[in-house]
Amino acid sequence: MTFTALGKGAEFDRIRAIARQLGARAQGLGSDCALVRVGDTTIALTTDVSTEGVHFRREWLTFEEIGWRAVAASLSDLAATAAEPDGVLVALTMPTGEPPSTFARIMAGAGDAAASVGGVVLGGDLSRGAGIALAVTAVGRAPRPVVRSGAGPGDSLWVTGSLGGARAALTAWERGSEPDPAARARFAKPEPRIAAGRQLAASGATAMMDLSDGLAGDAGHLAAASAVSLVIDLGLVPLHPSVESEARFARERAELFGAKGGEDYELLAALPADAPPPELGTLGLTRIGRVEVGEPGRVILELDGKPVVLSSYDHFA
């Protein structure tokens, strides 16, 4: 069995138990993507679930956005592997009463998200169920795949774009308010960082992952997979403009609010200290920390020079 070590959390305890149970019946668990060698090409595959009432509420999003968001989340794992998408398969579960137009609208959004990065909808499955749920499998080609396990001491840590926007939308909705349009867009129509992932790989990224559960928790997976410690200065983490006001409502420092926020689908990458970072234009790429020799999986989050302890999203905590 090949199994990439994971960080802390009840969800990841379950994945560890599954990997133990499967033994030789599994291969490559614990990564952003499964990698399958086909001739001289490597195919990257990943599957991701998006469930009404868990990942989104129907009142928050249009049907097109529900489709877009689920597909973008899956494509984001391809981005983290530096893969170029071929397309997606969408297994769509819906209550029996939904009219055919709901299916078509969700799939239109799914198709737009795939097309936005050069992919297509390759297939799917329809089934009835209690609520709307999408299980999206993304498939692509990774000539030089990047995984989570290659970060080495001395590497610098970088993050694309800005963090906390999707969480700012979520907390606004949860307190009964309408999110700022920019924050809402981060939640409703996240952009898979396909081009950035490939540029980071070309710049020599030693490890990469996407931030779906939030920097605070996800960084632990990269640290565990690479058997290193990470030191992250939260003061350096680029924050979405909506974070400041939402963090005040949450009575939290903006830096902590941003580091806990998941579903921004930005990339976290390790680059050799001497590697010039790629030019990502308006998206931006920010150095936020470094890789160190230390307890495997340990992440030291610092703010104003002092260590802070944060949690992140866990489905089964």
Place this chain on the structure above:
Amino acid sequence: MTFTALGKGAEFDRIRAIARQLGARAQGLGSDCALVRVGDTTIALTTDVSTEGVHFRREWLTFEEIGWRAVAASLSDLAATAAEPDGVLVALTMPTGEPPSTFARIMAGAGDAAASVGGVVLGGDLSRGAGIALAVTAVGRAPRPVVRSGAGPGDSLWVTGSLGGARAALTAWERGSEPDPAARARFAKPEPRIAAGRQLAASGATAMMDLSDGLAGDAGHLAAASAVSLVIDLGLVPLHPSVESEARFARERAELFGAKGGEDYELLAALPADAPPPELGTLGLTRIGRVEVGEPGRVILELDGKPVVLSSYDHFA
């Protein structure tokens, strides 16, 4: 857009609406598998959902069987394409209260089903949800893929194994009884016909599909995809030994009960009239009808020389 024509039914009306809506954003919908060319290899991909309360009830199956069955259903689509499995990705949704052992047991069954045909679990996703649901993506290689659309007038129609066993288990449970062990096994541990699919392809199969919703309805998809009519003699269809007694409870003729029964995951294949059928050993392969020039998508089911009209399972009817 490429889109394989489908037979009748509300579920397939939804797929047609989706295909229309997607236009160029989709490719190859309406088939058992998506086919992606990689170098000189063709990769087959398929995704299939299995939901508690829709596809199975927890009281009927062990957790291992829930995992096996969901994976086997997806691998069955690879079989219908004459693909050799690499493995599966399993997106598993579970209620929060389930202990980690439930995940491990479901995935052990999933791993066993993959291993039974030379595949492995390549990855997955865990999420919380109202009930147990699995979305299984199977991936394999098809050096010479067979699709639904190649059947031509004059071809003979063949079915592997026997039909109606899974439905016999279902109707026994539904009338509060315990199914016959042989019927229960057909429902709980269906065997993906990977080897048979490849042998049929090697024998020159012009079209193939797996029978997941029942012969009566599924045959219409092959007829629509190939733009032909099919004539099937239900008196020739091999029936599972448990069908006879369950059909009596259902006050239905055994031949009709069997033709309506889904989830046997046997293969339906068209072979040129002069092609010697492959030797499938104890599994068996039976000639049940022929392909004719006629209204595209029309299936004439005959019994005792008279036409009969049957329905099959439809998620959204």
